[in-house]
Structures are given as C-alpha cells and as structure tokens.
Amino acid sequence: MARYSFEIGLTQGGMINLESLATPVIPPAFDFADYSDEIELPNGRVRGMGFPRATWRWGNLEQAERTQLRTFCAGKSAEVYIKTLVNDKTYKTFRAVMVWPAGEDPTCDILLDFELAFRHLVEIV
C-alpha cells in the first residue's frame, strides 16, 4: 500500500506510483516552485516568470531504483508525466521535462543525494 502519491509515466494514462513500480522506488523529498525565475520590479514587487519546476531528491537511492527511474528517461532529458506534491501539500499532475542528473558515480551501489529535476511543468487538470 503506497504511503505517498508520487507518480511518473511516459503518458498520462501510464502514470504509476513510484512505490508501485516494478522495482519500487521510495518516495522522494521534493521541491516545488511555481516559477522558474523571478524578476524584481521597481515597485518592490517580484514577478514570477517561467514554468513551474519540481525536484525529487533521495538521500540514498539503490542502483535498482535508479535503473527503474532510468526507464523514464533514457537520455539527458525526456518528456514525462508526473504527479507530485506542490507547496500547498496537495498533489497535482503535470506534463514535464525530466532532466537526468550529471556526475553519477557508477561504482557506488548506493547513490547519495540523487536528484531528478522536472522543468517546464504544465499542469494537467
């Protein structure tokens, strides 16, 4: 029974909870930003610009889990669908570009501080 509702899939209909994948992946810590950039305005306001972005982060990730996640992003990036927590503690579904991290250490069985970035989030309602 999944404890969280983080999901991922190559299509919206194919989204699966991370904990229900063939190789289950533990729920990540997450960051979510409504805007990818901020612009300071002379009236003191700040304008949020760009697409929302999200980050999934694992302090420890096993190679099997990494391999499971890799099935959604064979290259440097891929278009995926995700369901993730947003800042109001609700889950929302997005079409997103998933960016695979650089600088992996293939000799480690446990990946430390593994981070997946999701950018260009377009909410699917």
Place this chain on the structure above:
Amino acid sequence: MMARAATADELVKLRSDGQRSKLYLAIHTPALVYSARVNQAVFIDPIAEVAYDTGSGTLANVLPGMTLYVGTSAGAWDKGMLRIRKTPTAGVLYFGETSEIAWADNDYLTVVDEIGLWPRHVRLAGTTPYMDYDIGYSDQHALLAPYPVLGPAAVLWLPTGGTVNLLPDASGSWALGSAISSYLWAAPGASATLNLNTALPTITYNAAGTYRVSCLVTAANGKTTTGYRYLHVFSAAAQPVTDFELLSCQGSYDDGGWEFSVRMLADATAIRPRSRVILFAEDWYGATAGSLGPVSSVENIIAMGWIDEESIAPDALSGQLEFAVRGAAHWLKTMTGYPVGIERSSAAATAWTEMQDLTVDRSLWHLLHWRTTASLCLDAFLPGDTRSLPSAEAPASGIWDQLETLAYQTILAKPVCDRYGRLYCQADTQFLSTAARAAVPVVMELTRDDWAGAVGVTRAPTRKCSMLQLSGIQDDTNGPLMSWARGGVFTLHGATQSVENLLLDNQADANALAGNYFAWLNNEFPNVDLVLGQNNRMIDIAPRQRVSLSLAAGDTPRGLVWAAKALIPRRVEYKFDAAGGSLTTQLECEAESGGAAAVDGQTIIITYPPIIGDGDIGFDFPDFDQWGNWPALTPLTPGFPPPQYIPSEPQVPITPGATCPSNAPANGPYVVPISGTLSVEETYTAYGDIRVVIRTSTHGNRTIYELRGIFEKLVGGIWQETTDDAWYAVEGISASGAVVATGVHNPVTNLRVRTGYLDAPAATTIAWIRIRILADLVRPTGVTHPSDTSHFWWPVTDQGELKWGYQGAGIWVSLTGVKIASSTTTWAFGDFINGGIITRIKIGADWEFNGRALRIRHNGYQIVTPPGDIQAYAHGNFSGSGVPQWEEGPNDDMLAYLTQKHELTATPGQEAISEINIGAYIPANTPSFTITAHQWLTVLPMATYRLHLSQTLLSNVCPIPG
C-alpha cells in the same frame, strides 16, 4: 494597418505571474511540383528560359513565382535556384534572367511550391525597356495593378481528431488610383472553405501539413494580382522543430527589420539555404494559455525570415550548426535592382518611364510590384502620400536602398518591416505634425509593474545640430521652398546640417518639418533603454507606435520628471531562458521630440540673383562656349534666342517693418561669404548671404564694412596695387534684389584694406551684400546696325531686326533677317562676287569706345542662300583692322553657319564695329535671288581693375525681427 493600444485585459496578462513560453520553429520545406531535365546543349548568357524534357508532374501546377532548382541530381539545387517568371509551355521553362548557373544538358530541374522574394530585372532591347525580361509596356502605368495584402504567414495547431480554421484577411489590399472590386481565394488541400469570394474567408484544415493559399485581387480598373501565403498546420503527431536553442532575436528600426539566430540541436541536413523559417511560441500568462500580439490570429508568431548565414562547427560529437534568419529588409538589401527612372506625365503614361499623377506611393508601387515579387508574397503599406512628384529616380543599388531613396529622400518615409515581415513605408513619428501624431497609438504606458531593474536614459543636452537648412519643392507648383531651423544664427553647439530635395506641401509645411527635424537631431533623450519584466510582444519597431513612461523626481538622482513621456521603440529584443521557459522583452527607445514643443523653422525666401543692367533679363545667359556647333543647338529660323525667353524679373518682397533701436550696441564683425577675384573678365559682381538689419546715420553705431584683399590696376600692361577706390561698389541688397543701402567709402589708409559704411534712409533688412566692379563695364549708349553692301548690284534690302542687352559686364547683340537681293531679275554677271558688308553692328556712338580694349566674339552667324548653285562665303573682322580675321565657306545650297566661335580683340583707335562680309559664287544668268543673314555676338570688356578679395566683414548690424 495601424499599431494598436494594448487592451485592459492584455495589460492584466502582461502584469501577471507565471508568464512562460515554449518556442518552436516552422521551417518551410517546399513540396515538389514538377521535375524535368535540361534539354539543350548551348547556353547563351544571360539566359531566361531553358528547354526541357522528361517532365514529370502536372505542368499546370507550375505557377509564376515558384522556385526552380537546378542541380546535378534529382531534386538538387547545387547549381542554383531561380524563379519561374511566367507560365511554362510544353518543352520550355521560363525563369528570371540569370547569369549565375553553370548550365549543362541533362541538368535536373525541380519546381517546388515556394513563392518567395525575388528581384525582377529590367531588360533593354535597344532603347526599349522590358520588365521581367519580356513584359513590354501597354498600360501598366496608366492602370495600376492592385497589391494584395493577405496577412502574414500563419502557424496553426490541429486538435487531435479535429479541425482548425485559417481566417485570413485581404481587406487591407489596395489599388492606387482605383479600388479593390473583388477577391477570390484558393486553398488547395483545405478540408472545407467558406466565403472564398470575400476578403474574409474561412479555410478549414483537418490534417497537418504545409499549405499554400492564394487570393486573386481584382481592382475596379480591371487589373488583377494574385498573392500567395503559406501556412503550417502542426499537431501532436506532426510537431514543429523543438530541438534548437534561440541565440538572439531582435528587430531594429535602423536596420529596417527583424532577425534571429538559432543553434540547431538536431539533424539539419535537409534544411535548405534561404528556407523560410517562422519562430513561434506557445504562451501562458498565469493560468491563461494563449499568446499576446498586435495582429489577430498570428499572435503566436515571434519573428520570421529566411535562412541566411550559417555557422558550422565540427566538434567531437556531431558538431554544431547555427544560422541566422533574416527578414525581408535584409534580403531586399542584398538584391541589386536596375535603376528606377519615372517621370510625371501630363497624360496617361505611354511608357515604363512615365506615370501620370506620379507620387511617392506610385513610385514605391512600381518598385515593389514590377521590380520585385513583393506583391506576391509580402504585405506592404505605403505612406499614403498624394503629393505630386515630378520624377522618381533611384540609381542601381540594393532594392531596399532604392526604396529608401524613393521614400526617404522625398518625404522622409522609411521602409521598415515588423516582426511578421510586413513592410511599412511611413514617415517617422518624429517628423509628423502635431496633429498627425495624435493618430500614432500609444501601445501602453510602461509602469513600475512593467519594467525591471533600472531605466537607462541617455541625456544629450549639448546640441548636435546648430542649424538645419531644409529645402525642397512645393508639390503643386514645383517652386522652391526653404526653411532653416532653429533660426538665422547658429546655436551655441553643433554642426550645420541640410536636408534637400524634399517634396513639401507649402512653406508652412517646410517650416514645421524643419522645426521637427531640428528637434529630432537635437533630441535631448536619444536613448531610453528598458528591460521589461514580461513577455511583451505588443510593441514593435513598425508600424508607427509609441509607448509612454513616467518618472518622478525622486526616481533618479538627476530629478528627471516625466509625465507620460512618449517614447518611440527603435529596437526590440527578446531574451529567452530555455530552462525556465521565460521570454522577456527589452526595448531601446528614443524620446519623442518636436511636435507641439518644436519651434517652426524660419522661412527663407528664395529669389533669383538680382539682375545687373537691364532689369528685363531674368535669367543667366547660357555659356556659349559649351554650346558646341551652332547648327546642333539652335533652330534653323530665326536661329537665335528669341526675346520671349526672357522672363520678367521675380519680385518677392520680404516682410517690411524691421526695427533696430538707435542705441543698438556695436557688434561683429560678421563674415560675409564673399571672396575670390572680381574683375570684368571674371566675376564682376559677387553676392554674400547675410540676413541682417543694417543701421542708419541715426544710429550711434552704424553699419560698417571692411574689405580685405589686393586691389590692383593695370598700368602699362602690368598689374599694380592701387589706392584708387572709385572703381567698385559695396551695396546692401534686399531679398527682392533691390539696392537698399549704398556703401560710402572711407579714405584709403591701407593698400590692402577698404572700409566704409552702408548708407540707408532707414533701418533696412538686407539679404545680401553685393560687391561689383564699376570700371571697365561695356555699357554703350546704343547699338546700331548700319549694314551696307556698298554695291548696287545686290543692295541691302532689309536691315533686319536688332536686339541687344547687357550680359554680365558686357553686352549681347543679335541681328536677324538682314537681306540682300539681286538688283536685276536675272543675274547677268558670272562667278565670284565679293559683295561687301552684309552685317555691320556698331557698339555705341561714334568713337564712344575709342581707346577701350574690347573683345567682340562672333558667336554665331547664319547665311541663308536660295537653292541652286550659289555658294556663299563669309568672313568677319573688326572695323579698321583691314584684314578678315576669320573666314568660312563656301557653303552650298541653303545654309551657312559658323562652326566655331571667333574672338577679335580691338585695339585703341578703332571703332567698335563688327563687320561680316559676304562673298559668293553666283553663276551667270542666275534668276533674282535673296540672301539672308543672321548674327549673334557678344562684346566683352577687358579689365583695368581687379580685386583679389580675401575677406568681407560687416559690423554693427541688428537681427531680423522675429
């Protein structure tokens, strides 16, 4: 097609959070229409058609304007690309005349569905011009073809399983001298259509692809033009190009249009040079999807153009390709056009070089429609100027330069393309009258909710232009107009500038324009740069538009206060953050200048130079030295410039009432632009412009002059410096040419300086200072013509008609219709007769010019003899010289002429009489005959005084009252 103000709803979106974009490229890969192979072995340069065989496809689908590839393999363009110029026939393809293809038999010919921007060259066959190789003149400049305005290219998204509508708008199409009477659209590949015979059809597509639409526009004058546009329909399954990085994207008013550059991240081997590329976006403003832009239905387009220069960099992986995409302005700059020369005709044009009711608009239409394919593929909007233009001329150069020449050098209209590739040729806002500016929309007021960071303001308090002289012709009279701004004296700083040859409404228009132009040259805020914190594509470099900006005193250390200051966008740039998907806008503007704040220029009254001597000679005599042979330049009869050519002297009074207080302080000296050598053999009268009020004897500081130079007198054949001072005059001349002040000479105290004061009855405005030589002039009390053959066998039967007048320091004389006739019904005497003097012209009374050195120049002479065997001689001399100094003849049949000029120098002691003798071979038994003679001469003085003037100064003057 004006710019428009952003709506309240659009402003809310522009000021919202969450503005984001995805960018795409639509690259036109034109479809194959027809293919064939070259079927000829001999090619003569230049070439405009080629024989072909093995054609494949439907020949009827090949349209004029389509692109023709020439290559060494099927579908290749490695040998070059051409434009189909007219409908092909079986076996022959016709294309724009070219010299750039290395033709060979069996080359591959491929016609593709692409109608782009090309030059259409003029060809001269003998002296007959043909447009686009073989289009002869019929009525094309009398009945002007319409210009289709169909809107920019479009990019549409097809919903899955659904359809999408294209809503083109041809209502902006125009026809000079006529009106659009009908529209007929065609949309091959559309799944449904509606209202194709209207300006606003609905065209529906149900499949992704690239489509061509066309509209046949018919004018009320019966002329037609078909315009073409291409649209791209994309779908989830048929995506545009996304694997690229936008490196730059900007439009520049100075450069005339837009360009962008991209780095391709995917395979680009199929992308052809000069392919049309559209950069477009999918945008969101907060929770609202959709793009914002000034033109309905194409808001998603950011910029478009054609691939130009590429940067190819091999690297360890697959290498990188970057290319620049440039708009119509760039391409028209790179295309060289043959010279344009059109003259206004008084009736319907009968040649390519004429046009009735010629205007700047019409000349631009000619260039766009006949010299390029713009009317097929490019929206264009003309200045709307209806002023009559005497002629439209542009030298061979880039076609864009020709557009600028025709538009900017006449009415200060500048061609600029907006980011949709639409061409606007409009007078800049800075040059518009205050009233006309009201129609230029303010797209939006830029508030603190719009711009980010700091506003960069460049302030230029020091003037660049100290005086602008603006001149041109009045459109309805062709009379000259001139205005100077900001006044008659240079401003403290800056350089003088001039704008010439403009087409102007009237003097008030010239003054207003001079004021606005001067204000623009000295714009206090030439650069105002803003970074907008928003995806703002409402603002463009064309058409005419403004934004406004307010600044409070506390906003800047300088305390600048602007209340809705109008700014004119000159450069617009988009920055795109690909990672975050944010697109922002940067503006470079200049503050609006002139308008209600401008000070109109001052009228400069242009008068012809005042006439010396007879006031009834209102023109400069031609330089007879340049006339060449007499017969080639003059009519046979009467053979001399007739008096009616002499116009009346122009009299253009200036505003009277100049005031100048009697206690006006001393000032000057002011330099009057007169220098050089003055003598009766060279320039004997010189004028220097200086518009001031001269003072009188009642003024404490009266107006004085000073001449500096070398004053010489001829003594014994040697020039020597002299203190003689009565041989020249200094005068103040009004704008109408009247002498209003006479120079009174002071005693000479320095050989090389002359001083004096100007004497006038009242303070008077002058336009010039005149210095003229008084000595040595040839001003006879009269001129007579005592012609006489002194022989009763053929006496002078008609003394002819004498006319004369002053010509510079000398005089001109014409004597026409002097006749001698045989005194018998049958000439009984045979052979050569030295007949005596047929024309004698005497200068002055008896011995009036005794001792004066003169030059009498027999400029022309004509003897008309009857048909037959009479052969006339003529020889001329100066009375008393005793020997002929020139002789010409015999001259057969009817006419005899001087074929060169003859110049005689009299010596003292001779009468100033010119004589021309006639002799003739007259066979015996010749029937009665008449010989007629005409003569034209000039009498020029020889100098005994001369002045090498190095400087002319005037002091103690008053300004002209404003």
